[in-house]
Amino acid sequence: MPASEQPRLLLAQWLSRILLLHPQEIDMGLERVQIVADRLAIKKPAPVVITVTGTNGKGSHVATLDALFRAEGMTVGCYTSPHLLRYNERVCVQGEPVSDQALVDAFEKIEAARREVSLSFFEFGTLAALLIFQDAALDVAVLEVGLGGRLDAVNIIDADIAVVSSIDLDHQEWLGNTREAIAREKAGIFRTGKPVVCAEPEPPQSLLDAAAALNCPVYLPGKQYTWSTIEGGDSASIWQWHGGCAVNNTVLPLQFDQLIVPRLALSNVASALQAAALSGLLGRAIVDTAGFQASINRSLGSLQLAGRQQWLAIPGSHQKVMVDVAHNPHAARALAERLQRERAARLADPRVKTCQIRLVLAMMADKDHQGFYCALEKQVDFWYIAHFDLARCLPATALATKWQDLARASAAQIDVQVFDSVVQAFDCAHKQAAEQDIIVVCGSFITVSEVMAALSGS
Structure with a gap:
């Protein structure tokens, strides 16, 4: 049968196919993806490109940037990974996942162009996103790095603004065993003379050195931009931000003093706001500061990032479950702080x-299992340890043994149950929970996605 007459693959079939095309799930490097990008004539996907890297907090930055720009009437494309329920979530235009057909069309073009070149699953998906964005007449493209930065497929596109959300230990096999080494990899997205915005006040020196070598202006919280809650403490409802806004190639001072505290981490929202202000697209903020502040409050006030400390209803129950994709010690510490506050609030009654x-x-x-356990051990009363169907998943029995060994080493008592699946573990936790108990699901995107799928019936 001629190729033109062969039946077209559905999206699910394409995803299954490209998973098997490359011998390695993770294969760092730009040479292969650049060859295929050149054959496809992939260029800069929007007049303004913001690339976001970091250990944790990337998704919050992308969501904030998307909301800020769309509130100003701009057309925005966002590329993120991984997804929770549908692959389409990775490629969004105007806040909506693109269609199956758009992805299939892009995959077909990539397959025809790659010929002898082998591409990983992530590289295939990155090229598809860039193809879709090129045809979407975007004003802004926000690209989230998948792993590291320097050798990530997203890095074939030159960023106008680089955002670094956080730097901590994760993916050491590919990025290095120290924050300094990991920062050097993430700094690979910097471009000569282009702004770098950091959410951390004291990033590793290697990152600052990389920026200085490229003459990149660096924006750090507490220095080039500042933010603080007005009332102070966890109950604050108003916050303020002072930073710089690019207008006609000049950075002018800008401040907002009556911002409503959003659901996302303020450190991430503040740095995303600084990145947006440097884009050259938000000049209205200078001439109509009050109006722009109102726009921020409307667009960010109810913004919730799926799978990040998110409460979900449990059908047929008065209880809710918190789902969080935390999978490294840095994110686990943030989750522990949130759980401590949640418990204190309930016990205040x-x-x-x-x-x-x-x-x-x-x-x-x-993953750093010991670091993850140590971050959460003082908050968790009952552990329901499970397994999901992926070769890289640590078997539940092995993870439970690690937990028991760690507890024994610190002379702590621990309650651990082992399950064959995430859904079984969740069902047991739900059945055993009292009305005021807190049920949490975390550890990976897949752990969270399996519970989300079960709750939604998908």
Whole structure:
């Protein structure tokens, strides 16, 4: 049968196919993806490109940037990874996942162009996103790095603004065993003379050195931009931000003093706001600061990032479950702080006598399990340890043994149950939970996605 007459593959069939095309799931390097990009004539996908890298917080930055620009009437494309329920979530235009057909069309073009070149699953997907964005007449493209930065497929596109959300230990096999080494990899997205915005006030010196070598202006919280809550403490409802806004190639001072505290981490929202202000697209903020502040409050006030400390209803129950894709010690510490606050808030009610935290967990084998456990051990009362169907997942029995060994080493008591699947573990946690207990699901995107799929019936 001629190729033109062969039946077209569906999106699910394409995804299954490209998963098997390359011998390695992760294969760092730009040479192969650049060859195919050149054959496809892939160029800069929008007049302004913002590339976001970091250990944690990338998704919050992307979501904030998307909301800010769209609130100003701009057309925005966002590329993120991984997804939770549908692959289409990775490629969004105007806040909506693109269609199956758009992805299939892009995959067909890539397959025809790559010929002898082998591409990884992520490289295939990155090229598809860039093809789709080229045809979408975007004003802004926000690209999230998949792993590291320097050798990530996203880095074939030159960023006008580089954002570094955080730097901590994760993916050491590919990025290095120290924050300094990891920062050097992430600094690979910097371009000569282009701004770099960091969410951390004290990033590793290697990152600052890389920026200086390229003459990149660096924006750090507490220095080039500042933010703070007005009332102070966790109950603050108003925050303020002072930074710089690019207008006609000049950076002018800009400040907002009556911003509503959003659901996302303020450190991420503040740095995303600084990056947006440097784009040259938000000049209205200078001439109509009050109006722009109102726009920020409307667009960010109810913004919630799926799978990040997100509460979900449990059908047929009065309880909710918190899902969080935390999978490294840095994110686990943030989750522990949130759980501590949640428990304290419930126990503040004199009618509530106890509030126990029940945590459903499944993790990849290559993660820092000890660091993850140590971050959460003082908050979790019951562990429900499970396994998901992926070769990189650490078997539940092995993870449970690690937890028991760590508890024994610190002379701590630990309650651990082992399950064959994430959904089984969640069902047990739900059945055993009292009304005021807190149920949490975390450890990986896949752990969270399996519970989200079960709750939605998908």
